[in-house]
Amino acid sequence: MPSTIAEKILGAKVGKEVSPGELVVVDVDGVMAQDGTAPLAIKVMRERFGEERVFDPEKVAFVIDHTAPSNNPGTSELHIEMRRFCRKHKCTLYDVGTGICHQVMVEEGRAWPGSVFVGADSHTVTYGALGSFATGVGSTDAAIAMMTGRIWFKVPEALKFNLIGKFREGVMSKDLILKIIGDLKEDGATYMSAEFVGDGLKDMRIDSRLTVSNMVVEMGAKVGLMPADEEVMRFVEGRARGVPKPELTFPDPGAHYKDEFTYDLSEIEPMVAKPYSPANSVPVSEVEGIEVDQVFIGSCTNGRLEDVAVAARILKGKKVAPNTRCIVITASRNVYLQALKKGYVDVLTEAGCLVTFGTCGPCVGAHYGVLGPNEVGLFTTNRNFRGRSGHRTSKVYLASPATAAASAVEGKIADPRKYLKVRVRDMEV
Template identity: 80%
Template sequence: MPKTIAEKILSAKAGKDVSPGEIVVVELDAVMAQDGTAPLAIKVMNEKFGGERVKDPSKVVLVIDHTAPSNNPGTSELHILMRKFARRHGCRLFDVGNGICHQLMVEYGYAYPGAVVVGADSHTVTYGALGAFSTGVGSTDAAIAMMTGKLWFKVPEALKFNLTGKFKEAVMSKDLILTIIGELGEDGATYMSAEFVGDGLKDMRIDSRLTVSNMVVEMGAKVGLMPADEEVMRFVEGRARGTPKPELTYPDKGAHYKDEFEMELEKIEPMIAKPYSPANVVAVDELEGMEIDQVFIGSCTNGRLEDLAVAAKILKGKKVADGTRCIAIAASRNVYTEALKKGYVETLTEAGCLVTFGTCGPCVGAHYGVLGPGEVALFTTNRNFRGRSGHRDSKVYLVSPATAAASAIEGKVVNPRKYLNQRIRDIEI
């Protein structure tokens, strides 16, 4: 029977043909937990399962990124717990300053075509852009995964998004995924595999693809998968900690999808998600002129090199508007180092941005830009729930890095085409 990408990967891992709705138990290629979830997983291992034990330390990754560096003694205690656990079991710990968990899992080869990866973080779906069946789990499931090296899954039904054409000037992949979430709603893909195929993928670098997969969970999807084409294989070469299986990442001809969507990239416009939902999406033009207090360019959604390059191109020779704060946070030390070499950090700093790296910061309301009552902000993050990034009366609007940078110049929402007349794929990174 013809299979979707999700069905092919899980069938290969289970050693048998599987179908939607079936429960399978499979070996995992990696397990990840961050400082907001790892301490609870460790507690579960100790209190519910009679003590800590790790099946395969080489496949367990802990990351301190959400509140990094620590902002209070209580958080510091949790970080200490993670460090002790990692030393005791010999698993990988990315300590403060290394980067955001999802960027690190990609950079260091824990995610690759055909792999099955779980993380105690909902945005683990990001790695689907590399053809990995990757999904978020709770801390209890993460504990079981670390202890046994296995986990159960219900084989998901699938939605197919056929991407064609090319983006217009100043339109980014963030605008594409906001458009899709706006159309399907927060629960339009609940426990489904969102699978993106078609020639339109060629118009997106790996950075752009990761943004799309990162946000499929905002419409309820279990995974967000893309084929491992030549661009993906070039990226994972020399990184992958297992054997990539690109053949598993292409759906079979005639595979059954619950629904199929034709997405013509040239029709996508700059979009914005209004409070308090990533699905509350309208065109940027509808809110043009709305004044803003803060701009944040970064996070596991849009803190990669391409994002900083686009922001720097727009802000070069310009200044952030008086009365508006602009924060740019590279998703990892490696991204920051490359941005430093290419002059993006200097450009953003000269424009008046606060530039740093390796932390979730404002996204989760930890530090580096927590919003106060009544403040309005443009974030390139994935969520804008009430109170997530500061005071519950603040408002976060989700946009692309291009829209964020352009709006920072004027201190109000503007269409990025006012400052960028190039297609993103044509910009030299």
């Protein structure tokens, strides 16, 4: 029977063909938790199961990233508990400054084509760009997976997104996913496998693809999968842990999808999601001119090298508007070092940005730029729920790094196409 990417991966794990709605128990290739969820998973082990146990230290990782560095003694205690656990059980701890969990997992090769990865963080779906059945779970399920190395899933129905054409100048993959979420809304893909195929993928580097998969959960998807084509295989070669060479993973011709959609990348324009939902997306022209107090370029959605390169290209030789703050946080120390070597950090700093690395910070309203009463922010993050990034009366608009950088220059939401006269794929990054 022809299979979708999700059905292929789960079927390979259980050794038989699987169908949507079927319940399966599979071995996991990796488990991750961060500082907002790892302490809860440890507590579950102790209180519900009466013991701490890790099925395989090589496959379990903790990341301190959400409130990193700590902003109060209580958070410091949680970080200390994570360090203690990892020392005791010999699993990996990525401590303060290493990076945001999803970027670190990708850099460290902990997810690869055909793998099954669960993380106690909803944006674990990011790794689907590498052909991994990667999804977020609660702390209880994460604890069980850490202890047993197994987890259950209902085989998801699938949606196919056919991507054709090429992006135009000033348009990024963030604009594509905001358009898709705006079309399908918050529940348009609930517990489904969102599968992206087509020649349009060739117009996206790995950085761009990760952005798309990262946000599928905002329309309810269980996973956001892409075929493991040659570009993916080049990225994971020598990086993937535990496998000599991952296999190419494509959907079968004739595989059944609940619905199919076609998006011509050449028709996508810069998009902005208005408060208070990622699905509340509109073309930038509808919100152009709204004044912003703070611009944030970064997060697990848009803190990679391509994103920083775009921002630096727009801000080079310019200054952040007088009444606007601009914060740039790369998704990992590795990305920061690359940006430093290429001169992007210098460009952004000279433009008036605060540039740092390796923390979720303002995205989750922890620190490094929490919005005050009635302030307006333009963020490259994945969520703009009321009160998430600051005071309940603050407002966050979501946009691409190009739109964010252009808006930092003008101090108001701006169309990036007047500044970025090149296709992102054609840029040297």
